[in-house]
Amino acid sequence: MPYCPYCGWKTDYDALLCPRCGESQVGEDTGLDAFQIQDEIDTAKHKANIYNILAIVLVTVGIVAGGILCVSLDLIGLFGIMFICLGVGCAAWAARYERKAMNLKKQLRRYVHFMSLSLSIIYFIEAKNALVQKLLGLLGQDMQQ
8 A cells, every 4th residue: 555755644546635634646647637637626626515514514503402401411412512523523524625626726737737838849849840841842942943
Protein backbone atom coordinates (compact mmCIF):
# COMPACT_ATOMS: atom_id res chain seq x y z
CA MET A 1 0.00 0.00 0.00
CA PRO A 2 1.45 3.42 -0.95
CA TYR A 3 2.03 6.26 1.48
CA CYS A 4 1.42 9.99 1.10
CA PRO A 5 4.72 11.79 0.41
CA TYR A 6 3.47 14.82 2.40
CA CYS A 7 2.13 13.34 5.65
CA GLY A 8 3.07 9.62 5.48
CA TRP A 9 -0.54 8.39 5.71
CA LYS A 10 -1.50 5.12 3.95
CA THR A 11 -3.42 5.74 0.73
CA ASP A 12 -5.18 3.56 -1.84
CA TYR A 13 -3.42 2.72 -5.08
CA ASP A 14 -5.95 4.67 -7.14
CA ALA A 15 -6.24 7.65 -4.75
CA LEU A 16 -5.94 11.07 -6.35
CA LEU A 17 -5.70 12.82 -3.00
CA CYS A 18 -4.48 11.84 0.47
CA PRO A 19 -7.47 11.08 2.73
CA ARG A 20 -5.68 12.74 5.66
CA CYS A 21 -4.05 15.92 4.32
CA GLY A 22 -5.85 16.27 0.95
CA GLU A 23 -2.65 16.72 -1.08
CA SER A 24 -2.47 15.40 -4.64
CA GLN A 25 -1.01 11.89 -4.92
CA VAL A 26 -0.30 12.10 -8.65
CA GLY A 27 2.23 13.99 -10.71
CA GLU A 28 1.57 16.39 -13.53
CA ASP A 29 0.71 13.56 -15.93
CA THR A 30 -2.31 11.97 -14.28
CA GLY A 31 -3.63 9.99 -17.21
CA LEU A 32 -7.02 11.63 -16.65
CA ASP A 33 -8.70 13.94 -19.07
CA ALA A 34 -10.52 17.14 -18.19
CA PHE A 35 -13.95 15.48 -18.16
CA GLN A 36 -12.89 12.81 -15.70
CA ILE A 37 -11.36 15.41 -13.41
CA GLN A 38 -14.52 17.54 -13.63
CA ASP A 39 -16.61 14.48 -12.70
CA GLU A 40 -14.39 13.94 -9.65
CA ILE A 41 -14.86 17.61 -8.69
CA ASP A 42 -18.65 17.35 -9.03
CA THR A 43 -18.72 14.16 -6.94
CA ALA A 44 -16.60 15.75 -4.20
CA LYS A 45 -18.83 18.86 -4.14
CA HIS A 46 -21.95 16.69 -3.97
CA LYS A 47 -20.57 14.71 -1.03
CA ALA A 48 -19.52 17.92 0.72
CA ASN A 49 -23.05 19.31 0.33
CA ILE A 50 -24.60 16.13 1.71
CA TYR A 51 -22.30 16.17 4.74
CA ASN A 52 -23.01 19.88 5.33
CA ILE A 53 -26.77 19.28 5.28
CA LEU A 54 -26.39 16.25 7.55
CA ALA A 55 -24.25 18.28 9.95
CA ILE A 56 -26.86 21.04 10.14
CA VAL A 57 -29.67 18.56 10.79
CA LEU A 58 -27.74 16.62 13.43
CA VAL A 59 -26.60 19.72 15.30
CA THR A 60 -30.14 21.15 15.22
CA VAL A 61 -31.61 17.90 16.55
CA GLY A 62 -28.86 17.79 19.16
CA ILE A 63 -29.57 21.32 20.36
CA VAL A 64 -33.30 20.62 20.61
CA ALA A 65 -32.68 17.34 22.44
CA GLY A 66 -30.10 19.06 24.66
CA GLY A 67 -32.72 21.67 25.50
CA ILE A 68 -34.97 18.87 26.71
CA LEU A 69 -32.14 17.80 29.01
CA CYS A 70 -32.31 21.14 30.76
CA VAL A 71 -36.03 20.68 31.32
CA SER A 72 -36.45 17.00 32.12
CA LEU A 73 -32.98 15.56 32.82
CA ASP A 74 -33.85 12.58 30.64
CA LEU A 75 -31.63 10.37 28.46
CA ILE A 76 -32.84 12.28 25.43
CA GLY A 77 -30.48 15.06 26.46
CA LEU A 78 -27.52 12.66 26.20
CA PHE A 79 -28.66 11.73 22.72
CA GLY A 80 -28.69 15.45 21.97
CA ILE A 81 -25.03 15.70 22.89
CA MET A 82 -24.33 12.66 20.71
CA PHE A 83 -26.13 14.28 17.76
CA ILE A 84 -24.09 17.46 18.19
CA CYS A 85 -20.87 15.40 18.13
CA LEU A 86 -22.03 13.56 15.01
CA GLY A 87 -22.88 16.89 13.40
CA VAL A 88 -19.41 18.22 14.09
CA GLY A 89 -17.94 15.04 12.59
CA CYS A 90 -20.06 15.48 9.46
CA ALA A 91 -18.86 19.05 9.16
CA ALA A 92 -15.28 17.78 9.26
CA TRP A 93 -16.01 15.28 6.47
CA ALA A 94 -17.65 18.05 4.44
CA ALA A 95 -14.49 20.15 4.82
CA ARG A 96 -12.43 17.18 3.61
CA TYR A 97 -14.50 16.84 0.44
CA GLU A 98 -14.42 20.59 -0.15
CA ARG A 99 -10.62 20.46 0.09
CA LYS A 100 -10.60 17.54 -2.34
CA ALA A 101 -12.71 19.55 -4.81
CA MET A 102 -10.37 22.53 -4.45
CA ASN A 103 -7.27 20.40 -5.11
CA LEU A 104 -8.94 18.77 -8.10
CA LYS A 105 -9.79 22.22 -9.49
CA LYS A 106 -6.10 23.13 -9.25
CA GLN A 107 -5.22 19.90 -11.02
CA LEU A 108 -7.76 20.65 -13.74
CA ARG A 109 -6.34 24.16 -14.27
CA ARG A 110 -2.82 22.72 -14.62
CA TYR A 111 -4.10 20.11 -17.06
CA VAL A 112 -5.93 22.68 -19.21
CA HIS A 113 -2.91 25.01 -19.16
CA PHE A 114 -0.60 22.17 -20.17
CA MET A 115 -2.92 21.09 -23.00
CA SER A 116 -3.25 24.64 -24.37
CA LEU A 117 0.52 25.09 -24.22
CA SER A 118 1.02 21.75 -26.00
CA LEU A 119 -1.43 22.74 -28.74
CA SER A 120 0.31 26.09 -29.18
CA ILE A 121 3.65 24.33 -29.64
CA ILE A 122 2.12 21.87 -32.11
CA TYR A 123 0.55 24.70 -34.17
CA PHE A 124 3.85 26.57 -34.14
CA ILE A 125 5.77 23.51 -35.40
CA GLU A 126 3.18 22.85 -38.10
CA ALA A 127 3.34 26.48 -39.25
CA LYS A 128 7.14 26.35 -39.28
CA ASN A 129 7.10 23.13 -41.33
CA ALA A 130 4.63 24.61 -43.82
CA LEU A 131 6.81 27.72 -44.18
CA VAL A 132 9.94 25.60 -44.71
CA GLN A 133 8.16 23.53 -47.36
CA LYS A 134 7.00 26.69 -49.12
CA LEU A 135 10.51 28.18 -49.04
CA LEU A 136 12.02 24.95 -50.35
CA GLY A 137 9.45 24.95 -53.13
CA LEU A 138 10.32 28.54 -54.05
CA LEU A 139 14.04 27.78 -53.95
CA GLY A 140 13.47 24.76 -56.14
CA GLN A 141 11.63 26.89 -58.71
CA ASP A 142 14.42 29.53 -58.70
CA MET A 143 17.10 26.89 -59.29
CA GLN A 144 15.20 25.38 -62.22
CA GLN A 145 14.96 28.74 -63.97
